[in-house]
Amino acid sequence: RSSINNKQIQHFRIVHLMMPFDERFNVEDHRYGISANKRMLKNYLRTFVFVTFAVFFVTCAEGSQMHTPDEDFRTELASLRSRIQSGGEMNTAIDESMKEKMNILFIMTDQQRFDMIGSVQEQISHYNGKTKVNTPNLDKLMKESTSFMRHYTQCPVCAPARSALSTGCTIERTGVQTNDLVNEDVYDLDSQLFGEKIQRMRSFDQILSEEQGHTCEYYGKWHQPKNLYYQSGSTNQERSIRYNAYDFKRNNPTFDDSVNVHQELLACIDASQDILRKGIIGPEQINTFNGFPYTPTKLDSRYGYPADTPLKPKSEGGEFKKWQTSQNAVIGRDSLGEELSSTHCLATSALNAMDRLISENRPWSLTVSFNSPHPPMVSTGEYFDKYWPLRDNFFVPPSINAEHMANTAYNPDRDPNVQDEGAVKEWMTSYYALVEEVDHHVGRLLQKLAEADQIKNTLVIFTSDHGESLGAHGRKGKTTFFEESVHVPLMLRLPGKIPEGKAIDIPTSSIDVFSTILDYVGCKEHDESDGKSLRRFIDETNHNNAHDNECVISEWDYREPTGDGDLTGTLGGTPNFMVVKGNWKLMIPKHAASPLKDQMYNIDHDPYEMNNLLGDNGLSASKEIIGKAEYLKALLHGWMERMDGSEGLYSDPIFNAGEGRGDIDEINLRRTWRRLPVWISDTKLVMGKPALVGSSYIRNEFIYIGRTTEGSLEVHSIVLEGTNSDLFSLSGFVAGNIEAETHKQVKVKFQSNDHNDLTGLDVRIRVSHSEGEDILIQLQGYVAGDKTSSEEKDEQAAVS
DSSP states (O other), rough: OOTSOOHHHHHHHHHHHHOOOOOHHHHHHHHOOOOOOHHHHHHHHHHHHHHHHHHHHHSSGGGGGOTTTTTOOOHHHHHHHHHHHTTOOSHHHHHHHHHSSSEEEEESSSSOOOOOOOHTTTTTTTTTOOOOOOOHHHHHHHHHHHEETEESSSSSSSHHHHHHHHHHHHHHHHHOOOOGGGSSSTTTTSSIIHHHHHHOOOOOHHHHHHOOOOOOEEOOOOOOGGGBOOTTOOOOOOOOOOEEEEETTEEEEETTTTEEEEEEEHHHTTOOSSSOOOOOOOOEETTTTTEEEEOTTTSSSSSSOTTOOOOOBBGOOEEEEEEGSSSSGGGEEESOOOSSSHHHHHHHHHHHHHHHHHHHOEEEEEEEEEEEEESEEEOHHHHHHGGGGGGGGGGOOOSSGGGGGSSHHHHOOOOGGOOHHHHHHHHHHHEEEEHHHHHHHHHHHHHHHHHTOOOOOEEEEEEEEOOOOTTGGOOSSSOSSSSSHHHEOEEEEEETOTTTEEEEEEOEEETTHHHHHHHHHHGGGGGSSOOOOOOHHHOOOOOSSSOSEEEEEEOOOOBBBBSSSSSSOOOOOOOEEEEEEEEEEEEOOOOTTTOSOOOEEETOOOOTOOOOGGGGGGGGHHHHHHHHHHHHHHHHHHHHHOTTTTTTTTOOOGGTOOOOOOHHHHHOOOOSSOSSSSSESSEEEEEEOEEETEEEEEEEEEEEEEEEEEEEEEEEEEEEEEGGGGGEEEEESSSSEEETTTEEEEEEEEEEOOOOGSSSSSOOEEEEETTTTTTEEEEEEEOOOSSSOOHHHHHHHHHO
16 A cells, blocks of 8 residues: 555545445456455445545545546556555456556657757768767667658647647548647637547547556647547546646646646746745846746847846737747746756656556556757756857758748748857757757656566657757748658667667658557557558568558648638648658649749758759759659659548548648649650669568569640550569559540569569660650669669769
């Protein structure tokens, strides 16, 4: 009993008395198999003792308030009942089976981009000789994990990204396409477009709780619809998330479906016994997040203003424009110590949760969702002071000069100082400091897991919801499809099942994380998501059986319901889709007539994404560039068709409030580059690594061929040539007509008993057609660690 706090005992006894006698009788009989006479006697005696203890604890409870949020929470009751009656030991077959199930430790940061880990920076040449972020615990985790080096968020915005990550569903399917759409009063403005979708969402925690018997807790930033706290389809609001908050004064976990990280931080500070300074010294301002002084740096809106200037817009009698009063405008050094930061307070909640969950000897899922390094970017002196003298040696990308943004669909930040290298380096001081602070507490969580000897049966996941521009493209924040905003870290650790130190360079999507969790915990039968388990890359079993599994689509639509059947903003008012395949990336709006510029980059040769190959260059682009643009658009088309579902999420105009012709048709008709009588996706087709399927090594790739001018393209034949052609076969479209603004797909299959047959190839594909000379496509075998030969890189560079 000493391992269970008094409030839990009080809660258990009172609720047990509230249960119908027959229900208590049946539960006890099922769990312990007690004979009828002994059971009846024990129940009467227990009732007497429970009444006595209930009266005693209610009388003594602080404030005479019963902890009621968990009154009907059966999972906790069952666990506490077993522990109290058996002296803390699990002694039934049910509990033994529970012990064998896998735990989940899901660690997530907010706004941490892919390269903000020390060991990642060590691998990137432009960080050579530069000040690097110190993340020893994440570095160690990476060595113990499989890391996905080209992992992309489904949406570079908080709430849509988190909802997709939790459910494994596209933004169109979740209905959460903006931050405000987590609120019931917003999504209920249009039930069909948003409300019904949101109510149908099902998270991995809900599935683990309902189907696997996991005890699930979640601490930190939530930013998702409240219904994900509760059991799916629940009418009586039974919870899937047992606790999500912490009473720092009483050292008790609590639950509140409206809690947020700001409130949790204030509660943590309020519980402190320290005497805290609130008076202003020198140039300090008041941090709107914690209510205490901080010293602003150059990119803070109040930098250079008189001390204690209110952060208010002019419309409210303040000094600033509305955009200058957001969290993005609060940057500097905090006056509070590290133990009263949001990160430290969250770690306190999470470490207490780990103690409790581990002691219960049942499978558990714990999400620790750090708010950092999300704005306000005010870091404690312990970490800020470390980087401040090193700031001049930070790496700042050349894209800080935003001249290239004129040939994009995006704008640089309204604050011109975001293009000032010195100001950005001061900002980076806070960002690096916040990342290192998170790393410290990640280490504490992992150490706790090791001390409890639960490393082998706990799947550890580390990721972030989206990235941060940090001055790239002259911008703050996220909301773009540039690498800094959309490319995030992902590590998976599970000793004995997931390889240590493995790095996967294939593009992957955050909607696949949901399926991966269910796969490894043995719950695949409950996976109805849009994603697919990443085990296919971890175990190297992917061979692109039905379609290309190695391209990534991200999406965003900033519009919200107005309440009268319309949506705010305009269709295609921002780039809505990103397509990544290999080193190529396309950004495109979902409106054929949108005036925005389409964007395409070769990331290998243009890592800072400053040379848009479309936009102003689209009408003069080479055939090779046009072929890549059409190819990426064709991949997006295929993805939307697979995600469309019976509702027509991407084909029915109703999901754009009747505006336009549906996403699929709008994308098909969109073309801001020159038209060609024949285009081809590749003139050199790189075959990916084959997978062992049965007794054969198999790999499939796909070629696309199309026409965008009027009339019809007649393809006479598509055939294999070369001494190794017997290792390959073609299927799908191999001859016939292709009409204007359409395309066809050719499946290229390699099959052999020896995977080494895919090296040193002499094989090509000949396409004979009605528009001129035959097209020859050279097939190139997989090269470990790099799918692109130096010759091909030189050629691609020349094309770009």
